[in-house]
Amino acid sequence: MRNRGFEFIAAYKDSGLPLPERKTAASAGYDITAAADVLLPSGKVTLIPTGIKAYMQPDEYLGIHIRSGLAVKHALSLVNGQGIIDADYYDNPGNEGHIMVGVFNHGGDPVKVAKGERIAQGIFYKYLRADGDTASAGREGGLGSTGK
Numbered sequence: 001m002r003n004r005g006f007e008f009i010a011a012y013k014d015s016g017l018p019l020p021e022r023k024t025a026a027s028a029g030y031d032i033t034a035a036a037d038v039l040l041p042s043g044k045v046t047l048i049p050t051g052i053k054a055y056m057q058p059d060e061y062l063g064i065h066i067r068s069g070l071a072v073k074h075a076l077s078l079v080n081g082q083g084i085i086d087a088d089y090y091d092n093p094g095n096e097g098h099i100m101v102g103v104f105n106h107g108g109d110p111v112k113v114a115k116g117e118r119i120a121q122g123i124f125y126k127y128l129r130a131d132g133d134t135a136s137a138g139r140e141g142g143l144g145s146t147g148k
Contacts, residue, residue, distance in 0.1 A: 004056040004124050006030070009096045012051030017115075020052065020122055029065060029121025032101070040111040045079045045104050048119055053097030055090045056124055063123045064101060070119060075107035078120075085122075 006019045012035055020030035035051030054062045064083030070076055079102040090097040101120050105111055113119060 002055060004054070004060065006052050006054050006122075008051055009053050009098045015051055017051055029123045031067070031118045032064070032099070032120040032122050034101075034113045034115055034117050034119050037115050038113045040074075040076065040103055040105040040113060042105050042108055042110055045102055047100040047102050048113060050099045050101060050120075052099055053090050054085055054099065054122065056087045057126075058087050059129075060124055060126050061086050062099075063125055064099070065121045065123065066101075066103065067118055067120060074105070074111045076103050076105055076111065078102060079104045083120075 008015065008017075008019070015035060017033055017035060020032045022028075022030055032050050032052065035049040038046060038048050040046045040048075056062060062085040064078065064085065066076060066078050083099075083101065085099055089095065099122075103119070
């Protein structure tokens, strides 16, 4: 039985990129790389493709965090602070589950991100539900698809 992990989306199966992995035994996060060369313009939000999707248990989510060295050296942040990838984002009817990382460049110069560069970390989290929670709708779609 599979509990949680990463796979490539169909378009990146033969990309030669690594699947996310932890670098040390005590690392919480799985390093996520850019799937393409991307230029991050100053003062703008840019979506960086990763070529991956994540599967997990229904009471879990994958938190996406920018790598601290990248953030500090280049004045970058995730546009939403922390990305949240829900369990039902994986292979739903309207989306294969491609994880895109939304980065804002606070600096005065454009920043080049190279294909294969480690840009973020993914950490799997469990979460709790409130008493009386009756959510039962299924997801159909990708980025920004809930609540439509």
